[in-house]
Amino acid sequence: MNQTMKIIGVLVVLFIIAPLVIVVPMSLSTSPSLQFPPPGYWFGYYVQYFQDPSWLRPMWNSIVIALANTVLTMLLVVPATFALVRHKFWGKSLANIMMLMPMAVPHIVMAIGYYNYFGQMGIVFSKLGVVLAHTSLSVPITFLVLSANLKGFDQTLERAARSLGATPAQTFRHVTLPILKPGLMVSALFAFIQSFDETVVAIFISGRDAETLPRKMFDSIRQEADPVIAVISSLLFLIVFAALFAPLALRGIKRLSGRATSPSTTRS
Amino acid sequence: MTSYLNISGLKKDFGTFTALHDVDLDIQKGEFVTFLGPSGSGKTTTLMIIAGFEKATKGRLTIEGESISDLAPQDRNIGIVFQNYALFPHKTALDNVYFPLQMRKVKKTEGRRKAQEMLELVGLKGFEHRHPKEMSGGQQQRVALARALVFEPDLLLLDEPLGALDKNLRESMQIEIKRIQKTLGVTTIFVTHDQTEAMSMSDRIVVFSNGKIEQAGAPLEIYHKPGTRFVADFIGESNLITATITNVATRSAESALLGVMTYGDGAVDTLSGGQEVTLVLRPEHIKLSREPIAGCFSSTMTIETIVNFGDSALVIGHRDGTALRVRVPGADVVILKEGDDCYLNWTEDNVYLVTE
Numbered sequence: 309m310n311q312t313m314k315i316i317g318v319l320v321v322l323f324i325i326a327p328l329v330i331v332v333p334m335s336l337s338t339s340p341s342l343q344f345p346p347p348g349y350w351f352g353y354y355v356q357y358f359q360d361p362s363w364l365r366p367m368w369n370s371i372v373i374a375l376a377n378t379v380l381t382m383l384l385v386v387p388a389t390f391a392l393v394r395h396k397f398w399g400k401s402l403a404n405i406m407m408l409m410p411m412a413v414p415h416i417v418m419a420i421g422y423y424n425y426f427g428q429m430g431i432v433f434s435k436l437g438v439v440l441a442h443t444s445l446s447v448p449i450t451f452l453v454l455s456a457n458l459k460g461f462d463q464t465l466e467r468a469a470r471s472l473g474a475t476p477a478q479t480f481r482h483v484t485l486p487i488l489k490p491g492l493m494v495s496a497l498f499a500f501i502q503s504f505d506e507t508v509v510a511i512f513i514s515g516r517d518a519e520t521l522p523r524k525m526f527d528s529i530r531q532e533a534d535p536v537i538a539v540i541s542s543l544l545f546l547i548v549f550a551a552l553f554a555p556l557a558l559r560g561i562k563r564l565s566g567r568a569t570s571p572s573t574t575r576s
Numbered sequence: 577m578t579s580y581l582n583i584s585g586l587k588k589d590f591g592t593f594t595a596l597h598d599v600d601l602d603i604q605k606g607e608f609v610t611f612l613g614p615s616g617s618g619k620t621t622t623l624m625i626i627a628g629f630e631k632a633t634k635g636r637l638t639i640e641g642e643s644i645s646d647l648a649p650q651d652r653n654i655g656i657v658f659q660n661y662a663l664f665p666h667k668t669a670l671d672n673v674y675f676p677l678q679m680r681k682v683k684k685t686e687g688r689r690k691a692q693e694m695l696e697l698v699g700l701k702g703f704e705h706r707h708p709k710e711m712s713g714g715q716q717q718r719v720a721l722a723r724a725l726v727f728e729p730d731l732l733l734l735d736e737p738l739g740a741l742d743k744n745l746r747e748s749m750q751i752e753i754k755r756i757q758k759t760l761g762v763t764t765i766f767v768t769h770d771q772t773e774a775m776s777m778s779d780r781i782v783v784f785s786n787g788k789i790e791q792a793g794a795p796l797e798i799y800h801k802p803g804t805r806f807v808a809d810f811i812g813e814s815n816l817i818t819a820t821i822t823n824v825a826t827r828s829a830e831s832a833l834l835g836v837m838t839y840g841d842g843a844v845d846t847l848s849g850g851q852e853v854t855l856v857l858r859p860e861h862i863k864l865s866r867e868p869i870a871g872c873f874s875s876t877m878t879i880e881t882i883v884n885f886g887d888s889a890l891v892i893g894h895r896d897g898t899a900l901r902v903r904v905p906g907a908d909v910v911i912l913k914e915g916d917d918c919y920l921n922w923t924e925d926n927v928y929l930v931t932e
Binding site: 462464465467468469470471472473474475478482483486487 | 648
């Protein structure tokens with residue numbers, strides 16, 4: 309019984325992650341179209357990708373937009389989260405709902421809204437427009453991650469710091485910020501990924517100048533089933549994978565080297 | 577003698593609820609004072625006002641004559657040990673202790689040396705580079721104490737710091753805190769709801785109830801001469817007997833439970849006939865016997881429960897449906913059986929009178 313459950317569990321996991329990893333062999337395929345299993349393997353499409361400006365430009369756009377989105381999102385969400393978690397004020401529950409709204413509204417609805425709204429403001433088809441739209445989409449997830457972290461933060465630590473002679477600013481710098489740092493990093497990462505992956509809004513408002521990578525992929529897959537798409541998918545997959553697991557790996561390395569160099573931490 | 581810390585007319589309202597009513601207190605330099613009381617009695621509120629985390633609605637706080645009421649917490653130079661220790665999880669023990677010196681712009685080498693010395697004083701030599709989560713509760717407690725003392729505070733506040741420790745550790749920390757406090761001579765306020773802790777550690781106990789100070793005095797004075805019925809009930813165990821004064825000159829009172837009783841000392845001097853009072857009879861002052869003991873006041877009760885502690889036992893009996901408690905030495909308990917009738921014996925010196 310137990311064994312059967314385990315096998316079923318493994319099969320379910322394999323079924324779910326198969327489409328994620330299937331793009332990797334496809335990107336190395338010699339076939340002129342997207343085909344699985346590949347008839348043969350080569351690196352030709354990787355070379356092609358890195359030599360084609362019509363692919364490199366959208367990637368660059370995506371990186372710039374995602375970075376700007378991350379900065380803007382954090383500037384808005386960090387103070388808002390402190391206010392919503394730590395203070396009581398009139399209209400607080402409404403403000404809480406507003407923060408989560410973009411998660412509930414379908415992206416296609418928001419995309420149409422932005423298309424018209426930004427059109428009248430003259431910022432449709434510009435990087436600025438995409439950054440603003442992506443920021444509002446990044447707010448909910450960033451807020452959720454950060455508020456969970458902040459709720460778990462023991463405010464007695466700040467009182468302790470004050471009693472020990474720290475001003476409010478010093479308390480924030482030496483106590484609050486370092487302790488919340490992992491939470492801040494994770495929420496910033498989510499903001500980045502949210503923008504980097506976003507397709508629907510980008511299709512509507514990024515235009516030619518601010519064309520993002522997912523939009524370019526969508527356009528290109530509609531025109532031709534170019535295996536270069538498999539290359540980009542593999543790269544995106546690896547980048548996100550690396551970003552998520554880098555902190556974990558770093559911590560592991562730190563722990564191992566810490567053990568090797570300072571015996572005092574293990575002495576009792 | 578002029579006082580070191582002076583609290584006068586302290587009042588605190590939370591909306592319509594008054595948490596503190598006109599608290600006045602003087603604390604001498606180097607004194608170890610315990611704020612004792614049930615939760616919600618105002619002891620922690622008073623502590624938070626002294627620390628600067630709560631603002632008093634009214635009243636004045638001075639240290640050596642200088643008002644500290646308007647100072648921000650970081651400018652008060654008061655060390656605090658919190659209930660959950662509040663150690664900085666991202667800093668090592670040494671860096672936690674160095675923190676207040678860092679904030680005071682003490683040079684790194686000198687500050688770290690001082691922090692090191694303080695860790696040694698609290699018995700944590702060799703633990704400098706551990707993070708809080710790598711230490712036991714007792715060790716974290718010591719780090720918190722070192723951190724609160726390293727900057728030579730004018731006042732040390734301890735907010736129920738022993739609550740989270742197990743019994744044996746708590747007792748050894750009591751002795752340890754007392755030793756360190758004596759070594760440094762720092763004026764200390766200790767907040768607790770544990771009366772044995774208060775008894776064993778304090779120079780003086782301040783009993784709080786309902787936002788007021790019920791009584792302030794040395795531990796034995798509080799125990800033997802409780803000022804009010806609340807104090808008699810809260811500190812130690814008591815048999816509280818409601819009685820009416822019958823004759824002030826012969827110090828007699830009539831109680832429904834034990835008949836006419838003669839009282840010894842009392843919390844008030846001026847009494848009048850017919851006045852309602854409470855007579856306090858401590859369980860360890862009563863002797864149990866099969867026959868009344870000559871020269872004592874005696875009464876009977878039926879034994880209901882015997883609770884053994886090894887060194888002593890608590891005998892709970894009843895008389896006319898009212899419970900009476902007697903503490904007997906452990907050796908004597910073997911002759912007693914639940915369900916037996918026995919005599920209670922006491923002398924008038926054992927009866928203490930309170931009015932409120």
